[in-house]
Amino acid sequence: MDTIVIGASSGTGRAVVDALLGRGHRVTAVSRRATERIAPREGLTVVDADATDPAALDRLLPGHDAIVLTVGITEPPMRVRLRGPKATTLDVRSRATAAVLDAARRAGIRRIVVQSSYGVGQSRDKLGFVNRLYFALLLKPQIFDTEVQEGMLRGSGLDWTIVQPVFLTDEPGEERFTATDGRIRGHSVSRRAVAQLHAELAESTDLVHESVAVSG
Template identity: 45%
Template sequence: MDVLVVGATRGTGLALTRRLVADGHRVTAFGRTASTAFASPVEGSVDGPGSVRPVDGDALDPDAVAKAVAGQDAVVVTLGISDNPLAVQWLHRSSTPADVRSRGTATVVAAMRETGVRRLVVQSTYGLGDSWRHLDLTWKLVFRFVIGRQFVDSGRQEEVVRGSGLDWTLVRPVSLTDAADGPPAHVTTDDTRRGLKVSRAQVAGAHAAALADPGTVGATLSVSA
């Protein structure tokens, strides 16, 4: 399968790129510094029967996104902000626009409609919608006062996805860690969870499984460990 990963240079996007290559897929790794992130010797860590093609581009650039989307079988969006969340929340300071999730996803959706690509998987945030009631008070405070601006934008992102008319799946992981890959993540469609931490590698596995399962079209997946 030809898969475009938007936001492929770090975090879950990088873990997913590695997973898809290991599974034999042809991955277009899209990001502002993709050619640097996947340059030798780092590229050597992306091993498997598949392949990776880094493409430099901004997710908010319609022309760059449209070129990357054309010819793909599926698109996965793993956009986020790597800056200190308190600086983003209270100082409005980040190297990435605070609304990158919603605006970037809207740009991807427009490009997919234009090029006829149907399959879309988007990483969102656990705690949105009915999953909010499964958070304890501490996590609710974190979501409101530490990552509140990003949380609101994730909600807008989900609205874009649900209204896209595409074959979409939303993936809502709990708090992400860089722990080594463990057993497959716990994935539900009823907003329930196990713990409140899950590794990016485990979430990448959930993304890959969703891509391969047409039964996840139109589903919102809660991912935990």
């Protein structure tokens, strides 16, 4: 397959690139600083582009079979809450999702796998008290934007799947538990495990129009 990963230069996005290449797919890795952060490899095309730029997306998306979208704010939550993000906007998830969905329709791409967050949408009511407090105090603007993002996907008419990981770690393990009813086992999961799920979903039609909770 030819898969494009948008938000590919760090975190889960970078792990998704590795997972897809490891499964034998051709990958286009896109972010604003992709060429600075991702080394070239066989089967990999690295492109600097803004996920909210329609012209860039119209240039990049045609010819791909699936999209994996992992954009978000990677800066420390406390500083973002007090001062706002330095590198992007608070509504980056919804802005990028809107632009990517429009460009996907123009390019004729139906399959899109999007990373959201546990505690949004159908898993909202599954959060414990401590996590509800954490979301309310530190992540409220980002969570609101993620709710908007999920609403866009659900109304898009495309073959979407939403991936909702619990707190992400950089541990090497790939063990994971997935559920479409919001159930979790543990409150953390490795990025590598989540990335493998993204790769599996991108190459299949499993769990179309489903939201999948992922825990370790």
